[in-house]
Amino acid sequence: MNVQLLQEIQTSLAATGAKLVAVTKTYPPETIQEAYQLGCRDFGENRVQELLEKQPLLPPDVRWHLIGHLQTNKVRYIAPFISMIHAVDSLRLLEEINKQAAKCGRVIDCLLQFHIAAEETKFGLSREEAADLLENESFKKMPHARICGVMGMATFTDDEVQIRREFSALRDHFNWLQTTWFADRPEFREISMGMSGDWQIALEEGSTMVRIGSLLFGKRG
Ligand SMILES: *Cc1c(COP(=O)(O)O)cnc(C)c1O
Numbered sequence: 001m002n003v004q005l006l007q008e009i010q011t012s013l014a015a016t017g018a019k020l021v022a023v024t025k026t027y028p029p030e031t032i033q034e035a036y037q038l039g040c041r042d043f044g045e046n047r048v049q050e051l052l053e054k055q056p057l058l059p060p061d062v063r064w065h066l067i068g069h070l071q072t073n074k075v076r077y078i079a080p081f082i083s084m085i086h087a088v089d090s091l092r093l094l095e096e097i098n099k100q101a102a103k104c105g106r107v108i109d110c111l112l113q114f115h116i117a118a119e120e121t122k123f124g125l126s127r128e129e130a131a132d133l134l135e136n137e138s139f140k141k142m143p144h145a146r147i148c149g150v151m152g153m154a155t156f157t158d159d160e161v162q163i164r165r166e167f168s169a170l171r172d173h174f175n176w177l178q179t180t181w182f183a184d185r186p187e188f189r190e191i192s193m194g195m196s197g198d199w200q201i202a203l204e205e206g207s208t209m210v211r212i213g214s215l216l217f218g219k220r221g
Helices: 003-016 029-037 048-057 072-078 091-103 127-135 137-141 160-180 199-204
Strands: 019-023 042-045 063-066 084-088 108-113 145-151 190-192 209-212
Touching (some): 003 209, 048 063, 091 145, 127 137, 127 160, 160 199
Parallel strands (some): 042 063, 108 145, 145 190
């Protein structure tokens, strides 16, 4: 892994108070171990199966983040240990997270994923869908699923102006949710945005969590 770059990223993050989630999907457990030894504690995976294989091999104080799309029927496998679920985009998924977390006697931190990219394939909520979810009576009875903020992915493009505009839109969504539904909730404070190619723009636009993989660990096979 690129140790010097890790240190540069950590210095930039320290200046803004944002956190690094090291995205280790496709990389072997030894790579995660190495990053752990260099001080990383937050690791992101996007597939449940892969996460379940790696989790027992790493120290128990690792905070695991599920950053990819999560199917409802897989929530129960990760509920005992997952630290944060980044890509919540339906009430049904949130209900299942609440139910499985309750069974484990846990509260699981969640982020609402918004669709901010121009690409149609990406998952995520619109403002209207988020409002519907938050107004639903069922949402008000979920003590085991704690919404801590928002997450989004910008379009895969070299156009910095477009990327910045999309991140700025996500920050607007965050601000709107915060004033409308979470004004008295101090835990609602996370904006998970920024990856290998756009993390600096994301920080400038208010990111509190950057999710970086290939820049640190090299190209995926
Ligand atoms: C893979 C992935 C990342 C990290 O991507 P890199 O380009 O390797 O930094 C971040 N977020 C999500 C949701 C991902 O799936």
